[in-house]
Amino acid sequence: MSWIIKGTCNQCGKCCKPPVMVENPCISKGEDRCKFYVNELNDKKFGHCLILGRGNKPIKNVRDRDGNKITQKQIKWFNDNCPNYPKLLELVKGLKLPPGCDFSIEKVD
Numbered sequence: 001m002s003w004i005i006k007g008t009c010n011q012c013g014k015c016c017k018p019p020v021m022v023e024n025p026c027i028s029k030g031e032d033r034c035k036f037y038v039n040e041l042n043d044k045k046f047g048h049c050l051i052l053g054r055g056n057k058p059i060k061n062v063r064d065r066d067g068n069k070i071t072q073k074q075i076k077w078f079n080d081n082c083p084n085y086p087k088l089l090e091l092v093k094g095l096k097l098p099p100g101c102d103f104s105i106e107k108v109d
Contacts, residue, residue, distance in 0.1 A: 005086060007103040013037050013048035014098035015085050024081075025073040035064035035074075051078050 014020065016037035021027055026034045036050040051070070054062050059078070062070040086103055097103055 002108045004106045004108055005103055006106065007101075009052075009085070010100075010102040011048050011052070012098075012100055012102075013039075014101060015082075016049070020098055024077050025071065026077050035066070035068075036062070036070075036078075038065050049082070051082070 013033070016034040017032060021034055023029055026036060028035070034049075037048050038050060039048070050064065051059060051062050059070060059075050064070065086097060086105070097105070
């Protein structure tokens, strides 16, 4: 049995919030979202993720919504988790995609 993940991220930000987002370097205990998730859209930000919206700048230059420069732990978390969401390992554990997510999961025999 195999799984295929189809679709692309629509930058809705739903996976940046609990209960999908778990405690990690990009979210502090008690916060309601990733430090790099913003609600506002404007001509300087692509979608809601400040890391994805950096354009051609290196990730090491990104700042969170409070103006703090991104750390190496946060860069590692982003590279390991965010671009490939949803990950197959999480799918096997029964991850449910947030409503409105543009990804779909299909089982292939």
